[in-house]
Amino acid sequence: MRKVMVVDDEKWVRRGLIQSIPWDKLGLQLVGEAADGQDAYDMALELRPDLLFLDMRMPGLDGRELLARMDAELPELLTIVVSGYSDFEYTKQAIIHHAFDYLLKPVKKDELAEVLDKAVVELERREGERRKVEEANRSDGWFRDLLLERAGQGRESGSIPASWAGKAAAVFVVQADLYRDDQGGGAVLLRSLRDKLVRERAFYFGGAWEAALSPLPDGRSGAVGAVAVASGQLPPGELKRLLEAVQAELKRLAGCGYSIGVCETALAEAGWLKRALEQALAALAGRKLSEKEAVLLASVSAAGAGSSVSPPYPHRHEQAFLLALQMGNREEAEREFELLLRSIGDESATVGQLKQGAILLVHALERHLRANDSGLEQTCGKPPLELIEALRDRGDPGSVRALFVEELIPAMLASIQQQGATQGELIVREMQRMIESHYDQPLSLQHIAESRFVNADYLSRLFKKMTGQNFVDYLADTRIRKAIELMRVPTYKNYEIARKVGYEDYRYFSQIFKKKTGKTLGEFRSSLE
Known part of the structure; x- marks a missing residue:
């Protein structure tokens, strides 16, 4: 009733x-x-x-x-x-x-x-x-089961329903162009999308087709779907029209644009779904950040990816960013982070390159903290793997920026300031580690003292008391020691070594080297032969 x-x-x-x-x-x-x-x-x-x-x-x-x-x-x-x-x-x-x-x-x-x-x-x-819709939900169970199967079990070909057997198929992945922190909203979108496909079945492929939908199996935001038709090949025009309708429906429901990676596949092959899913995800990762609401075919995207060269990771900006953090300078840290983000996330970069660059930066932060007997989990409450998983969902520079600027940078600065406030000796130990890691960059005791709210004269006296040297001599000795290590590589020119250890003025480097070692650069290199 x-x-x-x-x-x-x-x-x-x-x-x-x-x-x-x-x-x-x-x-x-x-x-x-x-x-x-x-x-x-x-x-x-x-x-x-x-x-x-x-x-x-x-x-x-x-x-x-x-x-x-x-x-x-x-x-x-x-x-x-x-x-x-x-x-x-x-x-x-x-x-x-x-x-x-x-x-x-x-x-x-x-x-x-x-x-x-x-x-x-x-x-x-x-x-x-x-x-x-309920029947469609039940019929999609086999699809979710295949997605969740472990690789190598070899049961996929036998798990395909009879209504799908022998048909041409395509697997597609949909993900929002802009990250949405929407816990639980994905299930609602998926139900609504499945409802639309059921209602409009007659308008595509002559009504003779099958469809399946599921959340992505690894917990990432977005969905994976498959369509199959009885004919020997999926009509490309019809497939594109269907996928554009999927995009339009998701945009209507969620209020933001979605891109789709799609891979055509053969159902009869073992492991078909796993391979097709990987290729569809790779197609999405190849989307340029300037592209919105794109439909990317796996074969075309793979060809495009092969012809393009990934920009080099900006190690120099990374080092400057870590140095600013270690010195407790939030403004400088955020500025260096913006430069790094601009390098890995300009409009010519792909979603995959943006995510990979951000993940490399998380690893760098963890290494930096480990060197200081700490770690990301102790500092910000999240282990590296959790942060990396969070970045896998973020395919736009704005959401990557939010994670670092709103969470990681404040947490690291708070941790560094708390440690530095314990006693002056900790600052000196941090300065020694800083010099060891960043000897190739401009370092100033005055700058460090200001960033840590410590009197520069006091810090200078404390540094000499603990190390037996003043700051300038300690830095110079470290640079000369590093220069000697580089001299053992015959291919490095002397002016290249000077720049690598923090001296832009080659003549000044030569003078300091002779003062510290008693030999000219040429004499010292000859003694190594």
């Missing part, structure tokens, strides 16, 4: 409606009636009726506001508005908020019967569509 509620502030109107409806004949059941909007709202949320008769003019929460709430919270509810001749504005609001139909007071029996017949037909139609 389908459940019905009647809402009107006039009892005689409610009684008249209730007595005029042939309940048993239409398979309807009265589950509640209310005289004001607030009671009706609470009752509807509890009883979840299929059909609602609603008077638009009521005290308190009126029909217009109640209808808007019902449209938002119970979108499947059919609402029949009951209105007086003078309530035209209310009737207009009923149309805006998707009321199914309306009746004018006083309600005539023949008009009521006509509206009820239409409502029952609509309810039956919706129930039929729901059954189709």
